[in-house]
């Protein structure tokens with residue numbers, strides 16, 4: 001489409017952009033407009049700049065500073081987004097752009113990239129490599145920003161929003177990179193370049209840690225009710241799927257470890273390997289903490305979001321029902337039909353007699369799942385490395401945005 005000097009439009013064909021996102025050192029290939037009120041015809045959009053190819057850098061800097069609200073035409077949004085992808089590092093390090101705007105740009109671009117990754121068939125090795133290289137290109141530009149604890153308010157701003165796989169993935173990568181950068185002493189790496197490589201691997205792992213969910217049937221992933229045991233097993237297979245999909249892409253080793261083992265628990269109750277303590281790679285332990293923290297603080301269709309403080313209390317807390325849980329597991333092992341409430345309540349014998357009817361037993365099966373979730377939510381200390389979890393709290397507390405003083 002030929003772009004014009006002036007448009008009369010109700011505004012729907014134009015997208016507002018931040019003039020600070022234009023890098024004076026990198027040519028634009030899209031036109032920039034200003035919006036003027038116009039009687040009876042909505043607005044007039046007047047072209048301020050066709051592209052920057054014929055302009056000196058000094059003149060462009062002056063122009064950008066003089067603009068407040070500027071727009072691009074919808075037919076050039078693709079070019080603009082591509083421009084942002086190529087200039088992400090510039091934007092994320094621009095002192096005059098605030099954290100909220102940087103976060104918005106990062107989330108918009110990474111959503112594109114992660115959505116593409118999730119949409120990829122992964123049938124061909126070339127597809128995998130192309131996907132991985134897009135993710136790596138994005139992360140390489142963002143790594144300086146997301147590994148800096150000063151960027152943490154950006155994550156805090158996103159706490160409590162609806163859970164979306166794409167946003168969850170970038171937040172996990174962001175938290176991992178920030179954590180590792182603030183706890184360099186955990187890693188025996190002296191070379192700066194090698195350490196940056198590790199940060200990039202961690203963030204890439206965060207972005208792709210749940211990619212295997214593309215192999216899980218949608219009706220299980222999006223199920224509104226509670227999952228049954230079989231469905232839980234199917235969900236658990238996503239770690240193995242993620243690893244086998246990414247194996248073909250040549251993903252670096254540390255990122256692969258994080259992706260494969262991010263659901264292992266310290267006490268061996270996790271999956272896929274049931275690994276314990278030192279058997280679990282440190283990068284996977286970090287991914288696990290970031291993943292659970294973000295999942296608990298996000299809003300899901302079946303639960304409200306928790307505050308960072310409440311989430312961390314669950315993650316650090318001892319399970320107050322540990323005796324009940326052991327009794328419950330023993331009873332279930334002895335008699336699969338034993339109702340749960342009968343075990344956890346005092347009037348065990350009476351309840352047991354009354355709950356023998358089949359339909360009540362089925363109802364109890366649901367309560368059993370609910371109890372498992374309740375028990376899990378009352379304490380997850382057994383899942384995490386206590387030293388790493390403590391360091392995680394100290395790291396995110398470096399930003400005042402999380403209100404964690406009660407925990408320290």
Ligand SMILES: [Fe+2]
Pocket residue numbers: 209210238262263
């Ligand atoms: Fe996962």
